[in-house]
Amino acid sequence: xxxxINDTAMQYLxxxxxxxxxLGSAAALLPSPPGLxxxxxxxxxxxxxxxxxxxxxxxxxxxAAGFDHDHPARMQATTDISWIPALDVRIHLGVDGVSLPxxxxxxxxxxxxxxxxxxxxxxxxxxxxxxxxxxxxxSGTLATFAVLDLxxxxxxxxxxxxxxxxxxxxxxxxxxxxxxWKFILYxxxxxxxxxxxxxxIGLQGGxxxxxxxATDNGSSLSHTTQLIAVxxxxxxxxxxxxxxxxxxxxxxxxxxxPTVGSVLLAGVLLKMGTYGFVRIVLPIAPEGAHTFAPYLAxxxxxxxxxxxxxxxxxxxxGGKGDLKRLIAYSSVGHMGFVLLGIATxxxxxxxxxxxxxxxxxxxxxxxxxxxxxxKERYGSSDLDSLSGxxxxxxxxxxxxxxxxxxxxxxxxxxxxxLAGFWGEMLALFGAFQPADGLSRPAYLTFMALAxxxxxxxxxxxxxxxxxxxxxxxxxxxxxAVPVPVTTxxxxxxxxxxxxxxxxxxxxxxxxxxxxxxxxxxxxxxMADVQSYEFAAWTPLVALTVLAGLWPAxxxxxxxxxxxQLLAGGNG
Numbered sequence: 001x002x003x004x005i006n007d008t009a010m011q012y013l014x015x016x017x018x019x020x021x022x023l024g025s026a027a028a029l030l031p032s033p034p035g036l037x038x039x040x041x042x043x044x045x046x047x048x049x050x051x052x053x054x055x056x057x058x059x060x061x062x063x064a065a066g067f068d069h070d071h072p073a074r075m076q077a078t079t080d081i082s083w084i085p086a087l088d089v090r091i092h093l094g095v096d097g098v099s100l101p102x103x104x105x106x107x108x109x110x111x112x113x114x115x116x117x118x119x120x121x122x123x124x125x126x127x128x129x130x131x132x133x134x135x136x137x138x139s140g141t142l143a144t145f146a147v148l149d150l151x152x153x154x155x156x157x158x159x160x161x162x163x164x165x166x167x168x169x170x171x172x173x174x175x176x177x178x179x180x181w182k183f184i185l186y187x188x189x190x191x192x193x194x195x196x197x198x199x200x201i202g203l204q205g206g207x208x209x210x211x212x213x214a215t216d217n218g219s220s221l222s223h224t225t226q227l228i229a230v231x232x233x234x235x236x237x238x239x240x241x242x243x244x245x246x247x248x249x250x251x252x253x254x255x256x257x258p259t260v261g262s263v264l265l266a267g268v269l270l271k272m273g274t275y276g277f278v279r280i281v282l283p284i285a286p287e288g289a290h291t292f293a294p295y296l297a298x299x300x301x302x303x304x305x306x307x308x309x310x311x312x313x314x315x316x317x318g319g320k321g322d323l324k325r326l327i328a329y330s331s332v333g334h335m336g337f338v339l340l341g342i343a344t345x346x347x348x349x350x351x352x353x354x355x356x357x358x359x360x361x362x363x364x365x366x367x368x369x370x371x372x373x374x375k376e377r378y379g380s381s382d383l384d385s386l387s388g389x390x391x392x393x394x395x396x397x398x399x400x401x402x403x404x405x406x407x408x409x410x411x412x413x414x415x416x417x418l419a420g421f422w423g424e425m426l427a428l429f430g431a432f433q434p435a436d437g438l439s440r441p442a443y444l445t446f447m448a449l450a451x452x453x454x455x456x457x458x459x460x461x462x463x464x465x466x467x468x469x470x471x472x473x474x475x476x477x478x479x480a481v482p483v484p485v486t487t488x489x490x491x492x493x494x495x496x497x498x499x500x501x502x503x504x505x506x507x508x509x510x511x512x513x514x515x516x517x518x519x520x521x522x523x524x525x526m527a528d529v530q531s532y533e534f535a536a537w538t539p540l541v542a543l544t545v546l547a548g549l550w551p552a553x554x555x556x557x558x559x560x561x562x563x564q565l566l567a568g569g570n571g
């Protein structure tokens with residue numbers, strides 16, 4: 001299918017996708033026009049966030065519709081303008097079959113977060129700062145997947161750090177300051193090391209243009225230069241991914257972040273690290289990538305096993321496990337499969353890694369939305385508090401919420417027919433037959449250990465489902481007064497009620513009927529899925545099913561581009 005939009009229009013679309021959130025961020029800080037204030041200024045700025053992110057999503061969808069699907073390996077919607085001639089730094093933008101799905105995913109998740117926040121603004125300072133930071137974050141993530149210059153990639157890569165720091169530090173939960181500082185220190189230190197590697201490649205290669213360097217395929221870089229560059233860039237990307245043992249900032253950040261912060265962190269920011277491996281490391285420094293690939297695979301497999309065992313420890317009874325922290329550790333394992341696929345250096349493995357990237361963004365984004373909803377209803381995400389008859393028992397108290405939680409859990413464990421299956425399977429297939437020159441016995445060992453990780457993943461997710469969703473809900477005693485549940489308006493919290501009216505002692509002279517005991521407090525009424533939650537979560541559910549049933553939609557885009565990248569941009 002050829003593109004439906006001409007090249008010039010595609011250029012403007014991509015530039016608008018990257019720049020519009022930045023302009024919207026600046027506009028969010030301005031006073032609201034008199035006719036658009038709504039009921040209050042906060043509602044107006046939240047609506048502004050929904051409008052801007054919705055427009056960006058529409059532009060991203062238009063970009064995808066205009067993309068020439070017959071030639072996904074070719075860079076499209078390209079803009080190439082000289083910026084710093086002395087260093088040959090250029091404002092070079094473009095998308096291909098590798099970056100386009102990630103760009104659309106980022107726009108979608110940001111829009112869903114803005115929509116969710118319109119009705120459920122996290123506690124913290126003013127909505128103006130919140131919306132402005134979300135939009136700056138969106139601009140940085142979209143730019144990361146669109147730029148084709150090493151220095152611009154670094155600037156976009158760093159652009160997301162400060163907004164996420166403030167989202168955690170100002171709108172987060174317990175220990176938010178400590179978690180925010182840990183996040184910024186880890187990622188900044190990794191970025192400093194990465195910058196050294198990027199500068200080394202650009203100066204030694206004579207250009208910072210990623211397309212030209214990929215076409216060169218490392219021929220202008222010595223073996224030693226490639227080794228140093230891959231090590232430096234790899235450390236910076238591994239921190240953001242995150243790869244074991246550079247992952248320790250992630251559980252703290254997720255636990256403290258507001259719901260939408262966790263969704264964007266898991267669904268978008270982590271993908272920037274793995275995308276950098278595919279876009280920069282593999283085609284630009286192939287010899288260095290080949291040397292370090294077995295070590296990357298080993299660290300990836302350790303991360304898979306470690307993440308699963310950590311989740312099992314958190315899921316056990318009496319483990320005082322936090323549900324958000326558990327999902328964060330599960331991301332360490334899932335991103336381990338992405339890194340394993342990349343480390344095979346084969347089209348099969350890299351395609352699996354890119355597919356797993358998208359699947360993880362959809363599924364884990366949905367999981368963090370659901371965990372946030374459970375925490376807001378119960379005031380806690382502690383598994384021991386949510387378990388059994390005294391806790392959530394979602395099947396009985398909020399069956400639709402429980403059903404969605406089970407769906408997200410089985411998708412995360414890799415059930416065939418859902419998005420989580422294909423990426424991990426292709427990564428294992430890639431490890432079964434790695435690239436020439438890599439030790440097949442070592443990779444077969446990695447494959448077996450990763451396969452064990454899938455079993456451990458299924459084990460801890462099923463334990464979580466049993467503890468959170470099953471069990472007997474509290475029984476309402478005869479005569480108890482039910483607690484009403486109200487649907488919130490924009491910016492309001494739902495009322496679930498913590499207590500119900502109960503009869504007091506009999507008035508003077510009254511005698512209670514002998515066959516009717518005094519009424520006792522009713523179980524708190526539990527709000528099931530609300531309309532705004534349904535609107536925010538349904539696209540993720542639908543795309544998880546669609547990607548699972550029709551994987552060719554993504555693989556058909558990525559495979560030709562991956563083949564070309566691994567061949568050094570020469571087809």
